[in-house]
Amino acid sequence: MIPLLRAEWRKVTTVKLGWGMLLGAMALAALGVVAQIASNGASGNIALPLSAAATQKSIAASASSAYLFSVVVGIILITTEFRHFTSRPTFLIEPRRGRVIVAKLIIAALVGIIYGVICAALTAAIMAIWLGALGVTIGWIDNGVLLSMLSDLVVIATFAIVGIGVGVLVRNQIAAVISALVYLFVLEPLIEIIPVIQKAYPYLPGAAAGAITGASRGNLPHLDALQGGLVLLGWGLLFAVAGWMLMIRRDIP
Amino acid sequence: MSPEATSIEGRIVATDLTKVFGQVKAVDGLSFSVEPGSVTGFLGPNGAGKTTTLRIILGLAAPTSGSGTISGVTYAHLPAPGRTVGAVLEATSFHPGRSARNHLRVFCAAAGLSDKRADEALELVGLTQAARFPVRGFSLGMRQRLGLATALLGNPRVLLLDEPANGLDPEGIAWLRGLLRHFADVDGRTVLVSSHVLSEVEQTVDRVVIIARGRLIYEGRLADLEGASAGVVVRTPTPEQLSAALAPLNVKVTGRPDGAVAVVGATPEAVGHAAWEAHIEVHELRSGSSSLEETFLRLTADAGDPPAAPV
Known part of the structure; x- marks a missing residue:
């Protein structure tokens, strides 16, 4: 297993894609922090003051937006193999396909965690400097800010795993990335507002992620953080197993 | 064929191999064997089922029925496939943004080989100068060489190459011929080379397996094919x-x-x-x-295949 993990790690570090996606994730996280702090107290903004625990947690949850990038990275890690046919040497050297896919899932989760740590650190730095300048005390422990950031890591890593599953299912790189983003940006928000099916909404991956991190989303009753975490991990497991099974059964392109 | 004969180290055996895609039988009850110590040409017009056959033998595709084995076992059951078998399936299996050296290092890691092997393989195929450049700038001939380097990383005793002469200049073809002959004659390795043009490999191979429409047309020594009545x-x-x-x-x-x-x-x-x-x-x-090429075209055309365009 160690050789496969090394090989998969090298695949990530020897192309530029990972760095570009990381920069994107950092930019989005920073934007979330800046927007929430700058708009706080502005007329029409219903958010509680910056000193409130809920607001501080919500700002900290900005790092979790990196999941939009980690799901794409997961998709690209696996679909690149099909697109450029590196799947051939990969599975020639290790024909036990289950092991290859497990190595890929682990590396995808690791990349997700790295993205999460960097984005959380960036978020924490901006918060500490800006709120410090405003004279607001951050309750890192008391207000659950640190816990919110740790749960960001779980969300981001899990979405990288989901990305691998989506990539195996769809195979075509562009189609897979587009379907994931359309789902997260269009389909899930639609489900949230359509009366008949909106009961299912809290159990969807995006909503579950919101429940964990405390990022405010809509007015529907949410799951609590632990429930959200379990639901999201369930999605991760589902996609991981689906990807694993398809990879073992289908012919390699 | 007795089981012991099948399991000779390095021998490739296809037994009643069939692969159906939807309504199409890409490979149709194909049986043949490839011996160690020889260079065997795997010939047939485009679409005859060569690549599909190779993919099944290499475990990338599952046969509908029948089996393909190397050293008596299916590919997935080889103890160390990365060090036993080397294969190139078309010269396109690279990430364009990855350098040649990093490409090889990825697979060194996967096969548990030292990174030194990457540089040795580059040297062997004459790509040392281009080692640090991304593959996107490589010519087809360079990609063929890099594909071969990937196949040779584990110093395999069995080599399967799909259309390896594609994109090589005459000098490259001569070099490849020498390399493959050396592998078979000196090292006693098994070399299977596919091509849709007999003349491309006729100076390299000593045995041929000819297929058309997924069926075996001829299997045997090239010299015997030459003697066939024209x-x-x-x-x-x-x-x-x-x-x-x-x-x-x-x-x-x-x-x-x-x-x-x-x-x-x-x-x-x-x-x-x-x-x-x-x-x-x-x-x-x-x-x-008639030339060998004409014999080849006649053999494959007789199988009811659309005749390959004369080159």
Whole structure:
């Protein structure tokens, strides 16, 4: 297993894609922090003051937006193999396909965690400097800010795993990335507002992620953080197993 | 074939291999074997099922029925496939943004080989100068070389190469020929090389497996194929009469693109005598000393395949 993990790690570090996606994730996280702090107290903004625990947690949850990038990275890690046919040497050297896919899932989760740590650190730095300048005390422990950031890591890593599953299912790189983003940006928000099916909404991956991190989303009753975490991990497991099974059964392109 | 014979180290065996895609039988009850210490050409027109067969033997595709084995076991059951078998399936298996050296290092890691092997393989295929450049800038010939380097990383005793001469210049082809002959003659490795053009590999291979429409057409020594009768070529203004006159001889008469007819199954003397007896005007009568390529085209065309375009 160690050789496969090394090989998969090298695949990530020897192309530029990972760095570009990381920069994107950092930019989005920073934007979330800046927007929430700058708009706080502005007329029409219903958010509680910056000193409130809920607001501080919500700002900290900005790092979790990196999941939009980690799901794409997961998709690209696996679909690149099909697109450029590196799947051939990969599975020639290790024909036990289950092991290859497990190595890929682990590396995808690791990349997700790295993205999460960097984005959380960036978020924490901006918060500490800006709120410090405003004279607001951050309750890192008391207000659950640190816990919110740790749960960001779980969300981001899990979405990288989901990305691998989506990539195996769809195979075509562009189609897979587009379907994931359309789902997260269009389909899930639609489900949230359509009366008949909106009961299912809290159990969807995006909503579950919101429940964990405390990022405010809509007015529907949410799951609590632990429930959200379990639901999201369930999605991760589902996609991981689906990807694993398809990879073992289908012919390699 | 007895089980012991099948499991000879390094021997590739296809047994009644069939692969169906939807309604199409890409490979149809194909059986053949490839021996260690030889370079075997795997030939057939485009779409004959060569790549599909190789993919099944390499465990990338599952056969609908039948089996493909190397050293007596299916690919997935080889103890260390990365160090036993090297294969190139078309020269496209690279990430364009990754350098040649990093590409090889990825697979060194996967196969548990030291990174030194990457540089050695680059040296072997003459790509040391280009090692640090991304593959997107590589010519087709360079990609072929890099594909070969990937296949050679684990120093395999079995090599399967799909159309390896594609994109190589004449110098590259000569180099490849020398390398493959060395592997087979000196090291006793098994080398299987596919091609849709016989002339491309005829100087390299000693045995051939010819397929068309997924079925075996010929398996054996190239020298024996050369000896196969090429027939008699006759030019006459009345081919129908000639055909009728030759009917008792139980021969096969076919029209040729140049207007002459080819007669297979009789000597020039017998054909000439039959024409003379039937008072048929003959403008040309010669032994059809056809090239290997013509024999190959005739063999594969007889299988009902659309004839490959002459190169």
